[in-house]
Amino acid sequence: MFEKIYSPVQKITFAPFNNLFVKRDDLIDSYISGNKWRKLKYILAKAGAENKTHLVTFGGAYSNHLVATAAAASRSGLKSTAFVRGEEVKNEMLLLCRLFGMKLIFVDRESYRDKHKLFKQHFTDDKQACFIDEGGASPEATIGCTEIIGELIEPYDHIFCAAGTGTTAAGLLKGIQQHQLNTKLHIIPVLKGGSFIEDEIVQYTPLTNHLHLHLDYHFGGYAKTTPELINFIKTFTAQTGLLLDPVYTAKMFYAIVDLQKLGTIGKDEKVLAVHTGGLMGLFGMKDKF
């Protein structure tokens, strides 16, 4: 399942950029989408090596990670359970999780905070149960994301990626350092107060030269949008044919355009945006369009 992937680098035409490229990780898989595929690759390898056959993880009701884990589990012949934050709801994402055979346990926000406690309470006796943190955050996940850099054939002046936990960012940074590239890594936290992302990153890779965090593109916070961001998605998608989700990739592309206007990146410099997938996030926001 994790052997061969299709994630080409494509040039896109979006004025005024002359050298804007996209790493199409969104094409890797419909359900194990984008960076979630990268992150699960070595998590599942480790689970397999430890003879764990039951994946237990955590997420919100619109979590791409939950759908990805459910799909990966069913294809690998594994069981899966998720603790879902908040009161019981039904939506498109959780429907997919259920169809892939994932058991959902809804927990209030207070209990959700202590994930290890929840895991212990429910699965102390299940020796096959494997704890996977929210969003798949782990050292194994960074290794999978490092491979994005190894797949690049040409050098870039700038690489952009959206961040939630910062695990994908850490992997990209490690990759840039390992390959000794002269590339700036621009990370766009999608949450308010995203400076904690740097602390997350240094847990995995202590050197932060190459790293540029941009804290002002959260549009009000996680899963928050503004009419300006929604309009940006409409224009961008109509002109490029590339779909964006309002939670992650739209904020990243908005930042690329804005940083070009501000002069941080030149319009002739080579820019690579990592499309981390997650397009089903659109379904949670359909009323905004």
Ligand SMILES: *Cc1c(COP(=O)(O)O)cnc(C)c1O
């Ligand atoms: C989960 C997700 C991210 C965030 O990845 P982190 O490793 O948690 O920073 C970015 N983009 C998309 C589309 C995602 O689903």
